[in-house]
Amino acid sequence: MPRSHSHLPRLFVEADLGAGGILTLGKDQSLYLAAVLRKGVGDEVVLFNGRDGAWLCRLTGDSKKSVTLAVVELVAEQTKPSDLWYGFAPLKSERLDYVIQKAVEMGVGTIQPVMTQFTQVHRLKTERLSANAVEAAEQCEVLSVPLIAPEIALGHLLDGWQDAHGDRKLIFADEGAASSSPVVALEQLRGQRLGLLIGPEGGFSDEERRKLHALPFVVPISLGPRILRADTAAVAGLAVIQAIIGDWR
The missing domain is CATH 3.40.1280.10 (SPOUT methyltransferase, trefoil knot domain)
Incomplete structure (x- = not known):
């Protein structure tokens, strides 16, 4: 049975997303993950950018000023933009x-x-x-x-x-x-x-x-x-x- 990721925090980012990538978040999102949600090294989140689908990512650094994440795997294909x-x-x-x-x-x-x-x-x-x-x-x-x-x-x-x-x-x-x-x-x-x-x-x-x-x-x-x-x-x-x-x- 496929693993559910609905319980994980989801964040929108501007950066490109792809397997093997390394991403550094800005101050506000880093503070949100590290201080508000208290996420640390090894914890997982889902990132999306409106282009590349949703990706499971794992924290590799948890500074409140600059969280870094490794892009692990695609968990949802990108949907087609609505025309409405x-x-x-x-x-x-x-x-x-x-x-x-x-x-x-x-x-x-x-x-x-x-x-x-x-x-x-x-x-x-x-x-x-x-x-x-x-x-x-x-x-x-x-x-x-x-x-x-x-x-x-x-x-x-x-x-x-x-x-x-x-x-x-x-x-x-x-x-x-x-x-x-x-x-x-x-x-x-x-x-x-x-x-x-x-x-x-x-x-x-x-x-x-x-x-x-x-x-x-x-x-x-x-x-x-x-x-x-x-x-x-x-x-x-x-x-x-x-x-x-x-x-x-």
């Missing part, structure tokens, strides 16, 4: 962290902040978004960390959508639509490249909704009879896409 695009209006503090983490867990390939008329947050720390994506990938054994795309105004996103995304359809969670099942609308998109757009807490403005409904590549869907918070709508929208026409099938 996810755009959202940024939320405040912990709820923003939650949205990023859940998008990673739900199999998104690109995460793009979209500034709308009622967006609550107008200054984003890209480093924090990336750190949250990496942390979620480490915790959930995701090998392909999503790309964090630069923030963009909704109008610019829609005007340049076909140039940037080609024939990708944009699923629009329309809080103003009559309650209905999204199943039929989504089944018609089977096999196509997809994006999901979730609005801010206050919803899209009337002008924004009119523009979205007028565009041929936009597919409005309802997420049911209840008003959902933006972070809940994100999880619900990604879940129905993955369950009906995505990688849950």
